[in-house]
């Protein structure tokens with residue numbers, strides 16, 4: 001029996017990530033990412049890399065966003081188009097349950113797109129120049145319970161195709177490492 005895990009794109013390719021400026025935050029996530037990958041490979045888990053919805057929409061020089069900004073029909077449509085081929089892959093693995101077990105999907109908690117249990121919220125919009133309340137606006141960002149838009153669209157698709165009970169979502173989150181490490185035990 002082969003175990004298959006679908007992972008957010010940057011679990012395997014951190015070059016897709018928005019540029020971060022907190023060394024501490026990056027180091028914590030990177031340490032868990034490496035620990036998780038080493039354990040996954042050692043235990044023979046097969047990893048399927050989902051596409052990065054932000055890199056493919058906005059490129060490498062994008063700003064950081066909050067989930068409110070991506071909560072629009074255009075980004076949701078982009079996510080849906082990216083995810084549909086992976087829904088087909090999931091359905092095919094599930095159709096051969098004697099050979100494959102889907103362990104689930106691993107997202108990135110805190111991401112406006114790939115957060116599973118946590119995402120970031122804020123009242124962000126508009127031009128940076130000439131505004132006098134930039135610090136106040138930036139500080140309105142907070143992390144809270146909820147999923148990013150890519151994971152919301154994925155949940156909708158799992159429901160649409162009747163496979164919600166077969167494919168569970170989990171988040172990679174440095175503060176709660178047991179969530180991703182538990183997938184491999």
Ligand code: SF4
Nearest residue numbers: 009010017052111114
């Ligand atoms: S959008 Fe998702 S896959 Fe892309 S960098 Fe952010 S968390 Fe990773």
